[in-house]
Amino acid sequence: MKQYGFATRAIHVGQEADPLTGAVVPPLYMTSTYAQEAPGVHKGYEYSRTDNPTRRAWERNIAALEEGTDAIAFSSGMAAIDSVVRLLQPGEHIVACADLYGGTVRLFERVWKAYGIGVSYAEESTPDAIAAEFTPQTRMLYLESPTNPLLQIADIAQLSALAHARNAWVVVDNTFATPYAQTPLTLGADLVVHSTTKYLAGHSDLIGGVIVVRHAELAERLRFLQNAVGAIPSPFDCWLCLRSVKTLALRMQQHERNALAVAQLLAQHPRVVRVHYPGLATHPQHELARRQMRNFGGVLSVEFPSEQHARAFLQALRLFTLAESLGGVESLACHPATMTHASVPRERRLRLGITDGLVRLSCGIEETEDLLADIEQALAAVERL
Numbered sequence: 040m041k042q043y044g045f046a047t048r049a050i051h052v053g054q055e056a057d058p059l060t061g062a063v064v065p066p067l068y069m070t071s072t073y074a075q076e077a078p079g080v081h082k083g084y085e086y087s088r089t090d091n092p093t094r095r096a097w098e099r100n101i102a103a104l105e106e107g108t109d110a111i112a113f114s115s116g117m118a119a120i121d122s123v124v125r126l127l128q129p130g131e132h133i134v135a136c137a138d139l140y141g142g143t144v145r146l147f148e149r150v151w152k153a154y155g156i157g158v159s160y161a162e163e164s165t166p167d168a169i170a171a172e173f174t175p176q177t178r179m180l181y182l183e184s185p186t187n188p189l190l191q192i193a194d195i196a197q198l199s200a201l202a203h204a205r206n207a208w209v210v211v212d213n214t215f216a217t218p219y220a221q222t223p224l225t226l227g228a229d230l231v232v233h234s235t236t237k238y239l240a241g242h243s244d245l246i247g248g249v250i251v252v253r254h255a256e257l258a259e260r261l262r263f264l265q266n267a268v269g270a271i272p273s274p275f276d277c278w279l280c281l282r283s284v285k286t287l288a289l290r291m292q293q294h295e296r297n298a299l300a301v302a303q304l305l306a307q308h309p310r311v312v313r314v315h316y317p318g319l320a321t322h323p324q325h326e327l328a329r330r331q332m333r334n335f336g337g338v339l340s341v342e343f344p345s346e347q348h349a350r351a352f353l354q355a356l357r358l359f360t361l362a363e364s365l366g367g368v369e370s371l372a373c374h375p376a377t378m379t380h381a382s383v384p385r386e387r388r389l390r391l392g393i394t395d396g397l398v399r400l401s402c403g404i405e406e407t408e409d410l411l412a413d414i415e416q417a418l419a420a421v422e423r424l
């Protein structure tokens with residue numbers, strides 16, 4: 040199906056008409072086990088932790104969208120990332136970019152360090168800063184691009200070459216970009232992870248994760264872990280992912296349209312210190328983003344002069360709901376310093392640029408004019424301070 044474009048693959052791969060009934064939507068197999076004709080004689084399915092037809096359909100679909108060879112689905116983004124770390128041995132080391140998803144830092148620092156997996160964080164995603172963190176034990180480079188919440192862009196092709204020259208695998212958390220915007224495996228990465236909770240499922244109604252791989256050998260090890268550890272998604276959640284991903288291309292176009300309009304409006308306001316959005320020409324890595332991505336996504340962050348300004352803005356928003364998470368059809372706003380990044384020590388937070396006045400917006404797919412009007416009236420509340 041590689042010859043087909045993204046939206047066509049999203050709708051057709053793993054979603055062939057059901058051979059038994061002709062149903063155009065793959066059936067939802069809510070079953071834990073499968074009848075065997077004789078001991079060990081079965082139709083390829085024995086037990087649903089090991090494999091399930093609905094889950095397999097979703098895995099085939101997302102593998103095709105990320106242009107990988109295989110995909111392995113998990114019950115959450117964190118469970119997927121946890122299985123990626125399990126590819127390493129005690130004593131081995133990860134180099135990660137700065138400005139990582141907070142849950143990933145918590146997993147590295149408070150779960151895996153105790154088992155002998157070391158992690159270093161580069162201050163920036165430049166080749167020099169990343170290379171400086173490598174040790175002889177480094178076996179994995181772990182990247183996010185764009186990052187959360189500052190929307191920094193890493194040059195995935197360049198950093199993949201750098202890591203491969205040092206005998207390390209490259210993992211990219213592609214949650215913020217989605218495969219519609221960028222396919223890290225085609226840029227040299229070995230593994231892609233997703234929180235499907237965000238854009239892939241897209242409707243803020245489930246928690247899920249997935250790993251997509253470039254090499255069959257890694258797929259085999261991860262599929263072993265999926266069954267051995269058992270952090271699997273329900274068939275229903277896989278079915279929802281299959282249905283949701285059919286509209287991913289359309290949704291991403293509207294997410295981007297809204298985010299760009301909101302970013303431009305905010306950037307003009309006198310009380311706004313800075314807007315972080317890779318689609319703005321003023322973004323320091325705009326050229327790299329244009330080269331690497333075909334859509335800049337729906338997330339942006341805006342820096343106000345103080346926490347007081349940020350709070351006034353958040354209080355005044357009507358359509359943007361104050362909540363963690365992102366990537367859903369409805370617009371959300373959050374205050375990283377006290378919400379998503381509250382566990383990051385203040386000094387490190389400030390060094391990274393996650394100030395107390397920073398607000399992160401996830402633009403949904405509502406009417407652009409309505410979102411702009413909401414932002415305008417919230418900015419008026421900031422003015423009145």
Ligand SMILES: *Cc1c(COP(=O)(O)O)cnc(C)c1O
Pocket residue numbers: 115116117118140142143183187212214215233234235236237246247248
């Ligand atoms: C949400 C998120 C995760 C964690 O995924 P869950 O589905 O919440 O477990 C990991 N990485 C990024 C970039 C995320 O936004």
